[in-house]
Amino acid sequence: MIHHASTATNIAAPLGNEAKPGHGFLSLQGLSKRYSEFVAVDAVDLDVNQGEFVSLLGPSGCGKTTTLRMIAGLVQASGGRIVVAGRDLTAIPPFRRDMGLVFQSYALFPHMSVAGNIAFGLEMRGLSRSEISNRVTEAIALVRLEGRENRRPSELSGGQQQRVALARALVIRPSILLLDEPLSNLDAKLRDEMRTEIRDIQRRLGTTAIFVTHDQDEALTMSDRVVVMNHGRIEQTGTPEDLYERPRTPFVASFVGRTNRFSGTALGRSVKLGDTLVHSATEANGPADVMIRPHRITISTGSAAASGGQNTLSGIVRRMTYAGNLLQYDVLAGDLTFQVEEATLGSGRALAPGTTVTLSWSAQDTLVFEAKP
Amino acid sequence: MTASATHAALPEAPKLDGRALIVMLLLPITAVNLIGFILPVVNLAMISFMEVRSTGAMTGNWSFAKWQLVVTDPFYWELLWNSVRTSLTITLLTLLVSYPVALYLHRSSGMWRSILLVMVISPLLLSAVVRTYGWIAILSDRGLINNGLMALGFDGPLRLMFNLTGVVIGLTEILMPYMILALLAGFGKLDSRVEEAAATLGASPFRVFWRVVLPLSLPGIALGSLLTFVLAVSSFITPKLLGGGRVFLLATEVYDQAIVTLDWPLAATLSIIVLVVFGVALTIYSRVLKSLG
Ligand SMILES: Nc1ncnc2c1ncn2[C@@H]1O[C@H](COP(=O)(O)OP(=O)(O)OP(=O)(O)O)[C@@H](O)[C@H]1O
Ligand SMILES: [Mg+2]
Numbered sequence: 001m002i003h004h005a006s007t008a009t010n011i012a013a014p015l016g017n018e019a020k021p022g023h024g025f026l027s028l029q030g031l032s033k034r035y036s037e038f039v040a041v042d043a044v045d046l047d048v049n050q051g052e053f054v055s056l057l058g059p060s061g062c063g064k065t066t067t068l069r070m071i072a073g074l075v076q077a078s079g080g081r082i083v084v085a086g087r088d089l090t091a092i093p094p095f096r097r098d099m100g101l102v103f104q105s106y107a108l109f110p111h112m113s114v115a116g117n118i119a120f121g122l123e124m125r126g127l128s129r130s131e132i133s134n135r136v137t138e139a140i141a142l143v144r145l146e147g148r149e150n151r152r153p154s155e156l157s158g159g160q161q162q163r164v165a166l167a168r169a170l171v172i173r174p175s176i177l178l179l180d181e182p183l184s185n186l187d188a189k190l191r192d193e194m195r196t197e198i199r200d201i202q203r204r205l206g207t208t209a210i211f212v213t214h215d216q217d218e219a220l221t222m223s224d225r226v227v228v229m230n231h232g233r234i235e236q237t238g239t240p241e242d243l244y245e246r247p248r249t250p251f252v253a254s255f256v257g258r259t260n261r262f263s264g265t266a267l268g269r270s271v272k273l274g275d276t277l278v279h280s281a282t283e284a285n286g287p288a289d290v291m292i293r294p295h296r297i298t299i300s301t302g303s304a305a306a307s308g309g310q311n312t313l314s315g316i317v318r319r320m321t322y323a324g325n326l327l328q329y330d331v332l333a334g335d336l337t338f339q340v341e342e343a344t345l346g347s348g349r350a351l352a353p354g355t356t357v358t359l360s361w362s363a364q365d366t367l368v369f370e371a372k373p
Numbered sequence: 374m375t376a377s378a379t380h381a382a383l384p385e386a387p388k389l390d391g392r393a394l395i396v397m398l399l400l401p402i403t404a405v406n407l408i409g410f411i412l413p414v415v416n417l418a419m420i421s422f423m424e425v426r427s428t429g430a431m432t433g434n435w436s437f438a439k440w441q442l443v444v445t446d447p448f449y450w451e452l453l454w455n456s457v458r459t460s461l462t463i464t465l466l467t468l469l470v471s472y473p474v475a476l477y478l479h480r481s482s483g484m485w486r487s488i489l490l491v492m493v494i495s496p497l498l499l500s501a502v503v504r505t506y507g508w509i510a511i512l513s514d515r516g517l518i519n520n521g522l523m524a525l526g527f528d529g530p531l532r533l534m535f536n537l538t539g540v541v542i543g544l545t546e547i548l549m550p551y552m553i554l555a556l557l558a559g560f561g562k563l564d565s566r567v568e569e570a571a572a573t574l575g576a577s578p579f580r581v582f583w584r585v586v587l588p589l590s591l592p593g594i595a596l597g598s599l600l601t602f603v604l605a606v607s608s609f610i611t612p613k614l615l616g617g618g619r620v621f622l623l624a625t626e627v628y629d630q631a632i633v634t635l636d637w638p639l640a641a642t643l644s645i646i647v648l649v650v651f652g653v654a655l656t657i658y659s660r661v662l663k664s665l666g
Contacts, residue, residue, distance in 0.1 A: 101573040107566035121574035
């Protein structure tokens, strides 16, 4: 009962709430895909709320596309179930699944105009001519392609084609919008624009969306929740903040955001890295992987005692790289090399190689993962 | 003094500008076309206007007699119509049987695709004469099909040879490899992703075929049809052997007039008419291509 009440108000409810296992609007239950011996997707469990924007993030070949194509019905699952709004879709062919898929290559119909492409799904649904024409006009306005209705896809730029693909998938008002790296063919500036645009449109329409990407920035900035995948398995599911601040595995810590990575020995709330002892906020023992985000380390020219952090080390700047918004330093402290990032403030302070510096960071920024035996 | 001046200028002389290079590169193919195609056609056109005795000897005088005969005698009009209609039928049948094969080939990959391709191409390694005799063995009154049918209690042989049916069956099979290869060449725009997109938008497999696959394979269909039609119009060995002298087509008539009756001017006139048919087919093809964009 309680659950039903909450799904009914889901669209208005704050996003980012994890659905109860097995009860999401979209629910993947032990979803697997094997290609003969090779396991491309391994028992994936995922629940997505209505109206939620969830990203699948992971390195190339980790099974993101395969998962998405199984949801769309283009790849037959070898095991597990796909349930949408309580209905088991696992054995339903793609043309009866009511999902909008945006392909990485866009896959527009080259022999149809922009309007023809967008109208296709509506024609398949047997809508009246006037209804189709209204909704096509609406969709074209939504993706700001007015005046280009009669162009062929080959006469459009990459960004425009991408928007046609988006409009074509959205106009059918799909139960779920699936996007497979739709931005990877665009240049950096257009990509940023399209990120915001896709997210705005998705919010406005309240569409449930699954977004595949290997770009962590894209995943963090766009999503309510991110699913990090590796080798066909889910490493961690959580809000962007969860993943960044509280990664559960070394893989997540290193894949989401940049890190300094060391191996050492954990002794309770501190870790021995060679000759250096650093403090952490979590309890761990034995061989461990240690990660510290470069921008969480403060670099200063003052003495060690003057720093406020719980970890202080002194070292020597070995290299300085100017990256516009950031200054990146390689600092040698004892036998460890730290990467440190500092926001440029326009004041022009850049520490030359050879400068003696103090590095400091708080104990909770030391991420410790007990090494698996 | 003058000698040394010319010497200094020499290294710059052999420079070729782009246009001269293009002309030079096009020269060989132009020569081959001129000698191998244009000149014979002009020669053929000239022969069609020559006077000839019934022995086959040409008098050396000009004459419109053969053109007059061809235009006024309804036999030749029927011949033309027969040729065009038969070739269109063969083209259509070849297309119908080749299209699924080509589509399947287009979608297969790896080793299997190579094997299939070899199977499609291998009939071309045999001469059409041999393949036609193969069909005779299958279609004749005592052939494979009729023996089979009679063993099943069918009475009397089915006339599958020495008529138009035999010619159509034989040529359809003989032209299939060309059609399949041309279809494959024209399937470039056919992309499985686009078909999948149509499916996710709610198109059943039948509608995916009708709205996406078929329209996108039209360039291949046009190319294959042109090629098959031209080959069908100009083929004479298979129609002669499988038609048994009872099927009258332009190409067989050209052969008869040139080799049997020795009426070269008439053969030349009919050949020019075949060329005109090709011209019309080519025009239609380019129109179709243009309308496909
Ligand atoms: N048809 C297939 N046959 C065999 N293996 C396949 C097939 N399709 C995918 N794979 C394998 O499955 C794995 C996952 O592929 P998938 O396309 O899902 O990766 P991905 O996470 O989308 O990667 P990318 O970021 O490069 O697109 C890959 O190792 C791939 O080689
Ligand atoms: Mg992929």
